[in-house]
Amino acid sequence: MKKTAIFLLLFLIPFLDPNSYHIEILATAALYALLALGLNIIVGFAGLLHLGYAAFFAIGAYTYALLNLRLGCPFWLGLPLGMGVAGVGGVLLGLPAVRVRGDYLAIVTLGFGEIVRIVVTNLEPWTGGPNGLLGIAHPVLGGFNFGVDSRPYYWLLLVLVGGIAWVCARLRRSRIGLAWAALREDELAARTLGINGTRLKLLALGLGGGIAGLAGAVFAAKQGTITPDSFDFILSVMILAMVILGGLGSVRGVILGAVVLSVLPELLQGFSTYRMLLFGIGMIGLMRLRPQGLLGISQIRRELQRAAS
Template sequence: MDKRDKIIWLVLLAALIVLPAVGLSRYLQRVISLIFIYSMLGLSLNIVTGYMGQISLGHAAFYAIGAYTSGLLSEHFGLNFLLTCVCGIIMAGIIGWLFSIPTTKLSGTYLAIITMGFGEIVKVVIVNWESLTHGTYGLQRIAKPEFFGFQLNTTNNGLYYLCLIFLVIFVLLCIAIERSKLGRSLRAIKDDPLAASLMGVEINHYKRMAFTISTAMAGCCGALYAHLSGYVDANSFNSDVSTLILSIVIFGGMGSIKGMLLGAAVLVSFPEVLRFVAVYRFVVYGLILIVMMVFRTDGILGGPSKRPYVFPRFVKLEKGEVTKNGTAGGK
């Protein structure tokens, strides 16, 4: 990350921290918190779609698993939010991992349809497993997060800051993944799986790992959403949600962290901003998706990176192989 990027991130963060001081209405707070959650969902799917190049049309399923795990634990046992959230993450991660075992050999269209199918299966199970999930009634009055007797809600801006903190953690996590061996392997798999495997990248291992991390992150978003909105049912996690998450990733620019924030901000706020066109807003939404894809196919902030590739610190190059600024030449 260069200096300019750092400044952009810090200014953005500062602006978001100060924002509630201006006095946001409850409605605006909710919309912005939703943008945070969808940014996180975008970041989580970005690992599978952006870095690894696989399409998942069922991300809402893992989002739902996190939400229900966390919501039910807090309903039955009154556990603290942090604990239920961790359980949600673990649950979504485990199911994601189990899901990834048989599906690593699938790719492209086949993976897309099977993830979409999984989304539908989870929805059907939620509706029909009434003894656990209360069926179509959904989970109601999910407790707001509480820390040391201090309840976070919309009046004290607590929920807003909670989402913001999680978002910051997610962004840092994604930067770490991008720079790690995992990130490099995933990009190699995306560009050319066969060549990657010849270079010694264990494709299946990394695919499963990426999928598990991604679904665990989605589970975290689910837990956050359940406690934020206080109510979830099967329809909070239908295929439109999965489509929206995928659209955020593509729209923002696959593989770009900033792109996810921008994509979520645009796509989540558009239906709200477009309220004045009332019934036409989803038609306009569809048009935006199409126009966007036709004119900027790589998404707003996507496209091949122009930055020189920085070798990890422990990699030592022979003399003469290093260019002036300490980075390797080439693309």
């Protein structure tokens, strides 16, 4: 009930606030929320520290862009295809990576992320190299072209965030979610209880990758232009920061983290040149005050109380 009300309110914002700049910020925040939800499956649920998540975002974006530019594929077909290709990418890059543990996994994924970006930059005949791809078609829905207006993208992203958040919340409470939690806590004990660690980790990587691909396809359609610069290591790190800041594993938390970290720099706009400086200080300060994230342990406790009552 409460969730529906919040969702409706968010849906109505473009009518209440006609400022297109604000809507653009919100659309960007929603895009980040989608990415943070996807990465949360990998890092928060399954406990795999991934530092190359931007690669799946890139795979989704380039999949739709290439399908559209080469074959004239419409957005609504490109969206699931971008998701699928990025999901398969997540599993394939994960196959070797899940063999290593902990920090080493972080480094392998970082390496894969960089490799994907450099390959995209250097495969010029296909990807347009550093100049990227231009003229990617905007979505068309029932004769209505989304165009360059931020509002339809905001609505689309809002629906996607709502849907994916619902999926994540259900997943977390499911048998699979519990198995992920067990693997995260103590992999050896989990394996001796019959949990196939490799398969479940690959599932998390596939789902997380797929969600990034979904976000990538929307991003490509919204911008109309994509370049490899949009998918660098800094993006991977930012998304991870959103997940950790919001509270690992908490669905509401990571959405909140994404909104805070994407809106905060805009709010600091008044400080013009100092804003990223202040942003850096803010990240340090927030972590010192709440090392467990905004909705970390406290939320878990609340849920336990609710389950108990």
